[in-house]
Amino acid sequence: MLGSVLVAADLAADDSDAAESSTSTEYWICYGRILVFEDENYDPSTYSYICWQVSENYSDLHNAVKHETAKYETVLSPEDYPSYETNQIYACLTTVINGEQIVKELTVRVNPIDDVCYVLFMYDDEHGYKYQPVTSTKSVNLSREYVVDVPEKNPMRTGFRFDGWFMDQDSKVPFSENTVVEFMKNKKEVVVYPKWVPDASQIFDFISVNCQQINGVDYIYDSLIVEKGKSFTLKMNVFEDYKVDLSGIKAVVIDGDSRTTITPTSVSESSCIFEFKNLTKDLTVVFNGYVSYVRVVYSMGDGISVDGAQPEWVKEGSPLKVSFSHESPSADIKVYRNGENITPSSVDGDSVYVPNANGTLYIFAEPSESKSVDEGFPMYLLLIIAVIVAAIIGSLIYIHNKNQAQ
Numbered sequence: 001m002l003g004s005v006l007v008a009a010d011l012a013a014d015d016s017d018a019a020e021s022s023t024s025t026e027y028w029i030c031y032g033r034i035l036v037f038e039d040e041n042y043d044p045s046t047y048s049y050i051c052w053q054v055s056e057n058y059s060d061l062h063n064a065v066k067h068e069t070a071k072y073e074t075v076l077s078p079e080d081y082p083s084y085e086t087n088q089i090y091a092c093l094t095t096v097i098n099g100e101q102i103v104k105e106l107t108v109r110v111n112p113i114d115d116v117c118y119v120l121f122m123y124d125d126e127h128g129y130k131y132q133p134v135t136s137t138k139s140v141n142l143s144r145e146y147v148v149d150v151p152e153k154n155p156m157r158t159g160f161r162f163d164g165w166f167m168d169q170d171s172k173v174p175f176s177e178n179t180v181v182e183f184m185k186n187k188k189e190v191v192v193y194p195k196w197v198p199d200a201s202q203i204f205d206f207i208s209v210n211c212q213q214i215n216g217v218d219y220i221y222d223s224l225i226v227e228k229g230k231s232f233t234l235k236m237n238v239f240e241d242y243k244v245d246l247s248g249i250k251a252v253v254i255d256g257d258s259r260t261t262i263t264p265t266s267v268s269e270s271s272c273i274f275e276f277k278n279l280t281k282d283l284t285v286v287f288n289g290y291v292s293y294v295r296v297v298y299s300m301g302d303g304i305s306v307d308g309a310q311p312e313w314v315k316e317g318s319p320l321k322v323s324f325s326h327e328s329p330s331a332d333i334k335v336y337r338n339g340e341n342i343t344p345s346s347v348d349g350d351s352v353y354v355p356n357a358n359g360t361l362y363i364f365a366e367p368s369e370s371k372s373v374d375e376g377f378p379m380y381l382l383l384i385i386a387v388i389v390a391a392i393i394g395s396l397i398y399i400h401n402k403n404q405a406q
Contacts (some may be wrong), residue, residue, distance in 0.1 A: 022100070022101075022102050022103070023102075023103040023104075023105065024103075024104050024105070025104075025105045025106075025107075026104065026105070026106050026107075026141055026142075026143050027106075027107050027108075027109075027141075027142045027143060028106060028107065028108040028109070028139060028140060028141055028142060029108070029109045029110075029111060029139070029140050029142060029147065029180060029182075030089075030108050030109070030110050030111070030138075030139040030140075031111055031112065031113045031117075031134055031135065031136055031137075031138045031139070031183075032112060032113070032135075032136040032137050032138070032139075033075055033076040033077075033078065033081055033110075033112050033136075033297075033362065034073065034074075034075055034076075034137070034297060035054075035073065035074050035075075035076065035089065035108065035110075035139075036071065036072075036073045036139075037052050037054065037071070037072045037073070037074075037091055037093070037106075038070060038071040038072075039070045039071070039093055039095065042070035046097050046098055047095055047096065047097055048096045048097070048099075049068075049094070049095060049096040050068060050069070050070055050093075050094070050095045050096075051066045051067065051068050051093070051094045051095075052066075052067040052068075052069065052072040052091060052092070052093055053065070053066055053067070053091065053092045053094075054067075054072065054074060054089065054090070054091045055089075055090050055091075056080075056087075056088075056089060056090070057090070058090050061090050061091075061092060075297055075298075075299040075362065075364075076089075076110065076112070077299075077334075077336075077362075077364060078112070078336045078338075078339040078340075078341065078362065079334075079341070081110055081112050082112070082339055083112050083113065083114055083185070083338060083339030084111070084112070084113065084183055084184045084185045084187075084188075084339075085111075085112075086109055086110065086111045086182055087109075087110050088107060088108065088109055088110065089107075089108045089110055090106075090107060090108075091106045091108070092104070092105055092106070093106070108139075109182075111182045111183060112136070112339065113134065113136050113183050113188070114136065114188075114338035114339065114359060114360070115135070115136050115215050115216070115338070115359065115360065116133050116134070116135050116136070116213075116215055116216065116239075117133070117134050117183045117188045117189065117190075118131045118132065118133055118134065118188075118189050118190070118213075119131075119132040119134065119147075119148045119181055119189075119190045119192060120132075120189050120190070120191050120192065121150070121151055121165065121192045121194070122191060122192065122193050122194060123155055123157070123194065123208070123223075123224070123225050124157070124194075127208045127224070127225060128208075128210075128224050129151065129155050129194070129223050129224055129225055130151045130221075130223050130224060131213070131219065131224075132148040132149065132151075133218060133219075133239075134147065134148065134181065134183070135216075135239050135241075135242070136360065137239070137240065137241040137242070142180065146177040146178065147179070147180055147181050148177070148181065149177055150165055150175070150176065150177055151222075151223060152222075153222050153223055155194055155223065155225060156202065156204040156206075157196060157202065157204055157206075158202060158203050158204050158205070159198065159199065159200060159202060160196035160197060160198060160199055160202055161196070161197045161198075161199035161202055162194055162195070162196065162197075163194075163195040163196070163197045164194075164195050165192050165193070165194060165195075166192070166193050166194075166195055167179070167192060167193075168193065169193050171193070171195040175192045204227065205227065205228045206225050206226060206227055206228060207225075207226055207228050207279050207280070207281060207282050207283065208224060208225055208226075208282050208283070209221075209224045209225075209226060209232050209276075209279075209282075209283045209285070210224070210282070210283065210284045210285070211224075211234065211285045212285065212286040212287055214236075214244065214287060214290060214292070215242075215244075215292065216238060216239050216242030216243070216244045216292065217236050217237070217238055217239065217242075217244055217246070218236070218237045218238070218239055219234060219235070219236055220234070220235040220236070220237065221233065221234050221235070226279055226283075228279065228280060229278060229279070229280065230278075230279065231275060231276060231277045231278065231279065232275075232276040232279060232283065233273065233274070233275055233276075234273070234274045234276070235271070235272075235273050236249075236271060236272050236273070236274075237270065237271045238270040238271065241295070242295070243292075243293035243295070243313050244270075244290055244291065244292050244293065245269050245290060245291040245293075246267060246268070246269060246270060246271065246272050246290050247267060247268065247269045248289040248290065248291070249264065249267065249272055249287055249288070249289045249290040250262065250263060250264075250287065250288055250289045251263075251264070251274050251285050251286075251287055252285065252286050252287070252288060253276070253283065253284070253285055254284040254285070254286065255281070255284075262274060262276070291315065291316075292315075292316040293313040293314060293315055293316060294313065294314045294315075294316050294320075294357040294358055294359065294360065294361060295312065295313060295360050295361070296311055296312055296313070296314060296320065296322075296357075296360075296361045296363065297360065297361065297362045297363070298310065298363050298365070299362070299363070299364045299365070300324075300364075300365045300366075301365065301366040301367050302327075302367065303326055303327035303328055303367055304324055304325070304326045304327075304328075304331055304365045304366070304367060305324065305325050305326075306322055306323070306324060306325075307322075307323040307324065307325055308323070310322070314357040314361075315357070316357060316358055317356055317357065317358065318356075318357055319353065319354065319355050319356070319357065320352070320353070320354040320357045320361065321351070321352070321353050321354075322351070322352045322363065323350055323351045323352075324350045324351075324352075324365050325350070326350070326365075326367055327367070328367035328368065329368075330367075330368050331350060331365050331366065331367060331368060332365070332366045332367075332368040333347050333350070333352065333363070333364070333365045334347070334363075334364045334365075335347055335352055335354065335361065335362070335363050335364075336361070336362040336364075337354075337358070337359045337360075337361055338359040338360055342354070
């Protein structure tokens with residue numbers, strides 16, 4: 001469920017005398033442009049009224065359109081919500097349950113990212129310890145959840161004792177599960193640093209693991225630092241709201257010029273497990289055999305529809321072609337790849353053609369009305385009137401001069 005902040009909506013007429021009322025406030029952060037406001041407790045047998053109101057401005061929330069539904073979805077335009085910039089949306093859920101009016105006020109900070117970004121927990125100056133992903137479909141209720149979890153297993157290092165995670169290398173700004181992360185164009189990886197305290201009693205001989213990241217796939221493992229001679233287990237699950245076919249995936253271990261192919265110990269279309277046993281040297285792994293898909297998000301105004309099939313997923317690198325029908329004289333169609341406007345190269349009249357689909361594609365289609373040159377008054381009529389007026393004025397001047405001469 002997603003949301004934003006604020007005030008109570010007016011009740012339906014038959015619920016206006018609800019005797020009691022309670023209000024609560026929640027704060028959210030959303031990393032995408034698809035906002036889904038949903039009352040997860042909705043029960044038609046006990047709810048006599050339910051209403052969502054959503055606004056980009058707090059002051060306009062009272063006047064926002066009422067959506068009397070348990071679930072309301074909206075797609076934010078990249079023009080108004082550019083990638084890696086932070087804005088705020090406000091929403092209000094008003095319900096009447098067994099005669100009691102309940103108002104839930106939500107504020108959502110929107111920080112749209114392109115696909116997947118990462119919080120990288122470092123081990124030392126050169127090696128990563130663990131990547132924690134944040135996807136463009138992730139929304140977090142900050143009063144109940146964390147944006148990312150800190151690694152469950154603390155790192156170990158010869159000659160040092162671990163003493164916490166920090167946002168800076170000087171160990172002055174602590175990082176915890178309550179830390180809210182925002183990404184920027186030049187900061188798609190937020191780096192978190194360990195604090196090491198000298199301790200001669202600590203002995204730990206390690207190797208490091210470097211795995212290729214597949215967009216839309218969650219990697220589950222203890223850490224990328226493994227005690228020498230031990231094994232590294234990697235579980236891979238496709239994120240919700242992403243599509244990647246893992247059924248044919250293979251791992252390729254790179255060791256200098258040599259390549260060794262490893263098959264997963266278990267595999268399905270959306271998950272797999274790899275085992276790398278008895279590691280004695282640093283491990284570098286890439287993957288092949290998987291198939292990634294691009295999501296297509298539509299936002300269409302009244303009277304506009306897609307001709308034929310409306311593809312939600314397109315194989316990455318394949319072409320996308322969509323045509324629209326509309327009741328209005330014309331339609332205003334815009335296409336974005338993530339936050340980039342690609343309308344000029346992909347829209348021709350009422351058709352959209354993207355030759356090489358990659359990144360999330362957003363298609364906005366709204367009805368547009370054609371206008372005459374002078375906002376409804378044709379220019380040629382103005383010219384005719386001007387000629388007639390000039391002729392009349394000329395005639396009057398001629399008659400006046402003639403009378404003067406007599």
